[in-house]
Amino acid sequence: MISKFLLPSFSFLLLFLFGCADSGSPNGTETSESVGSNPNSDVIVFGAYTADKASDVVEEFAPTINWLESEVSAILGRPIEIRMKIANSYLAGISDIAIGKAHFSRLGPASYIHAADENPGLEILAMESKKGERTFKGLIVVHKDSSIKNLADLRGKSFAFGSPLSTIGRYLVQDLLISNDIYSSDLSNFAYLGRHDSVGMAVAAEAFDAGALKSSSFKALIKEGYPVKQLLSFDNVTKPWVAHPNLDPEIFSAIRQAMLNIRPEQAKVLDIDGFLESGPEYYDNIGEAMKRAKHFDDTAKITSQ
Amino acid sequence: MGILLCIGISIFVYQRDLRKISKRVEVLSQNQTDLIKHLSIESILAEDRPALQTTVEGLASLNLGIDKVVITNFNDEVLASWTAENFQRGDHYKTQTPINYLGQHFGEIYLEWNRKALVAPMKARTAEIVRVIVTSIFGIGICLVLFVEIFFVRPLALLEKKVENVFGKSDIEIPPHQFCSRELTHLDESLVAAGRAIRERERREAQLREEKARTKAAEAAAAARAEFLSLMSHEIRTPLGAILGFADLLDSSEISGDEREFVGHIRESGSFLLQILNDILDLSKIEADGIQLEKVPFLPASVLQNVALMLQDQAKSKDISFEVLTDFEEDLLVEGDPLRLKQVILNLAGNGVKFTDHGNVVVSGELLSRKQGRSDEVAIKFSVKDSGIGMSPECVEQIFEPFSQADASITRKYGGTGLGVSISHRLVSLMGGHLEVESEEEVGSDFHFVLQFPVSERSVLEVNTTESGGEVQLIHESQGRRILVAEDDPSNQSMVKKVLTRMGHEVVFADNGRDCMELLKSNRAFDVLFLDLRMPEIDGLEALRRIRDGECGVEASTMPISMMSADVLSQDEARESGADDFIVKPIGFDKVQQFLGCSSQSNSPRVLLPDTSADNRHWPNNNSSNGSKEQGKWVMIVDDNPAVRQMIEKFLARWGYRTGIAVDGEDCLQQLANHPYDAVISDLRMPGMDGVTLINKIREGDAGDDYREVSVALMTAEQMTDKEAQDAQADVYIPKPIPMDRLKDFLQSMPSDPVSLAS
Structure with a gap:
């Protein structure tokens, strides 16, 4: 009698157990992937802004940030997570570091001045080193067939600027033009094209007679065959990496230590060869140039693309 | 599910x-x-x-x-x-x-x-x-x-x-079924086969149980019948023996001629009644499977010769010849039941003589084959031919059935019970043969059968048994005697010489009585004398008397002497003249051996089987007196039947013995304790202590140490085998009706010294 029901009962039990086992937790949350989420680690935010595509910025900075994360964790002896926050504009980026949405950020010199104006408490972690120097060149470029030979020849020509907030793209080149008594009214036309490569491409397209961009962008354009040539260069200060005052001092020190000790091959991804100690004084002339550049276009119409 | x-x-x-x-x-x-x-x-x-x-x-x-x-x-x-x-x-x-x-x-x-x-x-x-x-x-x-x-x-x-x-x-047996599965089909076939086997086994077991029950019932019935037969045999034979015995006594007394005639009728009727009784008992035993065949060495030729001896006088009286023919050697020794064989031959030959008025009766033994192997075996055809009245085909058909003679007129004319042939037929079947008959009215009949016998491995001389006229005697070998034979007939001389020399004896012949006496006087020591009755010059009887009178010396006067003659009627005279034995011619080995055994005065028990032929009863010499040594000997008679006691007492008295009477074993023991006796004659069946128990107690010394070896004869109406007789520790077994000559032989064989009681 018992054996009659044994098999089906056993089968039923097996099926039931198999059926009930691991039903998939229909009400549970699934996290199929997490990246280093360690509830016990300090999370700091690195702020960057999209001068170009945000993904490019991530691509540009992710290796360095990941390296920095491990270096700082090693220095501190505890896990540190560094998140990236990409601002979609210079102003957003400046705002993020100024108000502390980002713990530390890489700024252009002019952006740093703006950010420092908003939050004088910002501290410079280090400044980028280009060939061991704290300066690098900005360029005024013309079409390769342009007859413009000097700054004076720019009088009555059209000129493409970068971002209105760009150090090279606006402030230093305008300061240079002013120093050569060329104001916006002396140009036939001028516009703020935003990106450095946009400036180069516009000049190559002879949309503008001349433009100002960073040397790396110029080299990239040359490499791609754009018909532009350098008119003249001018010095710019390398970019500072700044920290918000709310960054833990210990972490601040660890970041600075790591940056100052970065290996050239690691720094190469940023198109630099390392970091140098820095301070606000290295950016004083930028501030002054920015003040002077305000006079370039007192009455000019500013076109920003 | x-x-x-x-x-x-x-x-x-x-x-x-x-x-x-x-x-x-x-x-x-x-x-x-x-x-x-x-x-x-x-x-x-x-x-x-x-x-x-x-x-x-x-x-x-x-x-x-x-x-x-x-x-x-x-x-x-x-x-x-x-x-x-x-x-x-x-x-x-x-x-x-x-x-x-x-x-x-x-x-x-x-x-x-x-x-x-x-x-x-x-x-x-x-x-x-x-x-x-x-x-x-x-x-x-x-x-x-x-x-x-x-x-x-x-x-x-x-x-x-x-x-x-x-x-x-x-x-109900369910037949095999074809299933789709081969295994189930095989299982089914196995079950069917098993069922059949089980039912068959149960059927056989039931059969066996039935057979066992039947066998048991049959055995019980057979045992009851055997017991009944034994009792009837005893109860009928005992008084019948008394009748015959007293008739003999009367016949030997002084009575008138008429009275003697009356006694003759009594004896004749009693003998016939005894014959009928024996036949009926035999047939009953055969029907009840109560016959046990013996397997002892015997001489078939001797059996035939003994039958001839028993019937030749009757044949002679009817003027018919009686012949015995054999084509095998006389000393051919085989193993079988000589008594039953003799009974068959005697029945058939007796009928042959009875139903033949003229012509002849021929009894023959023909050796058909002899097989040699691990043990030799012979096949012998026995035949009894007569030239008598013959039988019709209807009679032949029923001749083997009991109580069937040719017809009532035959019965009235010739007498008989009609059981002999039936008994012979059954005995032959028991012995492994088949009795057949060819017969033609007014021409004659031929009864014949074939029996197989193993050849005895012992030589004639080694065998201590001899078959003789219904007697079986255990006799020590009497080899190496010096025997004198007085016989004038050369053929008889040759026969006797053959017999005696085979037995290892030295034989000297005398042609007449005179020569015989001369040889005895010549101081040549002879152990035994065979004396022919009819001889020239001095015949056997005269020589016998003169030898017994001491004319040839003291030793010769007491030597064992056997008279030989074809005239059976002369045996009384011969005994009266001093013969120790009377051999009826033709001389047979057994007779000679018997006499020689007796003459050697052996102490071995002699077992005497009943002589069922009434004509061959030998009654003792009423006036016999065998010497003074028998005078005064005491014999205890133990029998619960007063008539039997009285009869035996009378005979013993005539023989010179003094007797004591006991009614049973206990009575006998008491009397033995009070009086010395030389011999005890006891009945087997008695109320209280029976004969066997009595003898055993005597041998154990219950009657005294002196009686341990006393001569004891055991009487019974039943047939006993040698072994039964040996177990009974009797010296001799005497059947009822009592053959007095055998009783006398027993008495004469008992030791001379009387039993003496310890004081």
Whole structure:
């Protein structure tokens, strides 16, 4: 009698157990992937802004940030997570570091001045080193067939600027033009094209007679065959990496230590060869140039693309 | 069982589908996340809220079953979200997928999937699957049930019936059945075979039980019959013996001629009655399978010769010749039952003589074959031919049935019981032969049968048994005697010489009485004398008297002398003249051996079997007196029948013995204690202590140590074998009716010194 029901009962039990086992937790949350989420680690935010595509910025900075994360964790002896926050504009980026949405950020010199104006408490972690120097060149470029030979020849020509907030793209080149008594009214036309490569491409397209961009962008354009040539260069200060005052001092020190000790091959991804100690004084002339550049276009119409 | 299975399968499938749904949702979530990342990575990285909102709303519009989408940054700040209008909390699959890019975590995509929307297709599919499964299960189940029913249940039910049939619950045999399965077919065949075997065995067992019961009943009946026969034999023979005995006494007394004639009738009628009784008892024994054939060495030629001896006088009186013819050597010694063989031959030859008025009766023995092997075997054809009245074919058909003679006139004319042939027929069958007869009226009859005998491995001289005229005697070998034979007939001389020299004796012949006496006087020592009756010059009787009178010396006067003659009627005279024995011619080995054994005065017991031929009863010489040594000897007679006691007492008195009487064994023991006796003659069957017990007690010394070796004769109406007689510790066994000559022989053989009682 018992054996009659044994098999089906056993089968039923097996099926039931198999059926009930691991039903998939229909009400549970699934996290199929997490990246280093360690509830016990300090999370700091690195702020960057999209001068170009945000993904490019991530691509540009992710290796360095990941390296920095491990270096700082090693220095501190505890896990540190560094998140990236990409601002979609210079102003957003400046705002993020100024108000502390980002713990530390890489700024252009002019952006740093703006950010420092908003939050004088910002501290410079280090400044980028280009060939061991704290300066690098900005360029005024013309079409390769342009007859413009000097700054004076720019009088009555059209000129493409970068971002209105760009150090090279606006402030230093305008300061240079002013120093050569060329104001916006002396140009036939001028516009703020935003990106450095946009400036180069516009000049190559002879949309503008001349433009100002960073040397790396110029080299990239040359490499791609754009018909532009350098008119003249001018010095710019390398970019500072700044920290918000709310960054833990210990972490601040660890970041600075790591940056100052970065290996050239690691720094190469940023198109630099390392970091140098820095301070606000290295950016004083930028501030002054920015003040002077305000006079370039007192009455000019500013076109920003 | 099926329902449970179905439920189990359904649960299994449902749970499995739930797992599948979960995994699917995971995959979907990941896919959606990847889609969102692919479409909006820049927006995500740049935390472009408007763009992301557009994206989530676009995702929601795809009707993928997503009721809620939330995109957050790494600070869990909502960058974009969308919730379905009919969103109801709690009934959703929830997934949270991180947004990672180049190893950097930028946020999470949180999705809530509508369970019903996801499960519905699963449920439908599950229901479909379950339907299919259930249907299949039921279908398979039904097929299985049918299959099992057809191929197993029914065959097994049939086999169960057959098992019951095998073990006897049903008598009806169910024939073998062809099943679809070879194994079941074989099992069925085995069961059928087993059933048959069991029934056969039960039938045989029942048969055996029946046979055993029948056998037991038959054995009980046979035992009862044997006991009855024994009792009847005793109860009839005893008084009959008394009748005959007293008739003899009367005959030997002084009576008138008429009285003597009357006594003659009494004796004749009594003898006939005895013959009838013997025949009836024999037939009854045969019918009851009470006959035990002996297997002892004997001489077939001697058997035939003895029959001739017994019948030749009767034949002579009717003027018919009686011949015995054999074609095998006289000393051919075989093993069998000589008494029964003799009984058969005697019956047939006796009938031959009775039913032949003129002509001849020929008894022949023909050696048909002799096989040699581990033990030699001979086949002998015995035949009794007569030239008598013969039988009609109708008589031949029923001759072997009891109580059938030719017809009543034959019975009246010739007498007889009609049992002899029937008994002979049955005895021959017992001995392994088949009695046949050819007969023609007024021409004669020829009765014949063939018997097989193993040849005895012992030589004639080694055998201590001899068959002689119904007697079986155990005699020590009497080899190496110096024997004088007075015989004038050369052929008889030759016969005697042959017999005696074979026995290892030295034989000297005398042609007449004178020469015989001369040889005895010549101081040549002879151990035994055979004396022919009829001889020239001095015949045997005269020589005998003169030798006994001492004319040839003292030794000769007491030497054993046997008279030889064909005239049986002369034996009384011979005994009166002093002969120790009388051998009726033709001289047979057995007779000679018997005499020589007696003459050697052996102490071995002599077992005498009854002589069933009334004509051959030898009654003692009424006036015999065998010497003074018998005078005064005391003989105890123990018998519960007063007539028998009186008869024996009378005979013993005539012989010069003094007697004591006891009514049973106890009485005998008491009397033996009070008086010395030289011999004891005891009946076998007595109330109280029987004869065998009495003899055993005597041998054990209950009557005194002196009586341990006293001569004892045991009388009985039943046949006893040698072994029974030996076990009874008697010296001799005497049948009833008592042959007085044998009784006398016994008395004469007892030791001379009387038993003396210890004071």
